[in-house]
Amino acid sequence: MRWDDLFADLEAQTQALLVAERDAEVAELTRLETSRLQLVNRLRPAVGAAVRVRCLGGMALAGRISAVGAGWLLLDEGGGREALLAAAAVTSVAGLGRLSAVPGSALDGGLGIGHALRAVARDRSVLRACLTDSTVLDGTLDRVGSDFVDFAVHAAGEPRRREDVREILVLPISALAALRRDS
Incomplete structure (x- = not known):
């Protein structure tokens, strides 16, 4: 049971990091696109x-x-x-x-x-x-x-x-x- 909890926690941390990384990339792409506007x-x-x-x-x-x-x-x-x-x-x-x-x-x-x-x-x-x-x-x-x-x-x-x-x-x-x- 402890192994299952440990792996579930690691999986949740990995997913949270991926979401945060994707959000940061989207925010940077949005800033870049806005900088091209006239x-x-x-x-x-x-x-x-x-x-x-x-x-x-x-x-x-x-x-x-x-x-x-x-x-x-x-x-x-x-x-x-x-x-x-x-x-x-x-x-x-x-x-x-x-x-x-x-x-x-x-x-x-x-x-x-x-x-x-x-x-x-x-x-x-x-x-x-x-x-x-x-x-x-x-x-x-x-x-x-x-x-x-x-x-x-x-x-x-x-x-x-x-x-x-x-x-x-x-x-x-x-x-x-x-x-x-x-x-």
Whole structure:
């Protein structure tokens, strides 16, 4: 009887060690997988979710994520207002939940902020540009380069007319926090 108890105890200890080893391995693999996530992986599953976003320059926005790309997100602020945010200028996002998309998918390196900015420039929308240094400008995107935009400054809410343009500013894309427009 004592031998049976001894072997049963040894078997239980072995099983406990195997379970602890497996749990440690799963935890390490989870940490490794999480380390591969990018912001785009956290944002993609949240399309349609209500979030609060803070950006460099102290700007805070709230709305529903309507689209996400590599380096940007589009926020529907409601009331016909949208904001295109540069992911590099985002300092926090509240309301995402726990879901993440699989890292390394085609969308991670897909349509970048340059693509989104070129679409806005083609649209000729009147914008409010919020920069990372808290500067706010009203106007229209004229051109989009690889790392800059030409921004025609003119009166808020007015379409771009040559005679109404006060100046053309060349803005590094890295200086953009958000472009807001009313639809």
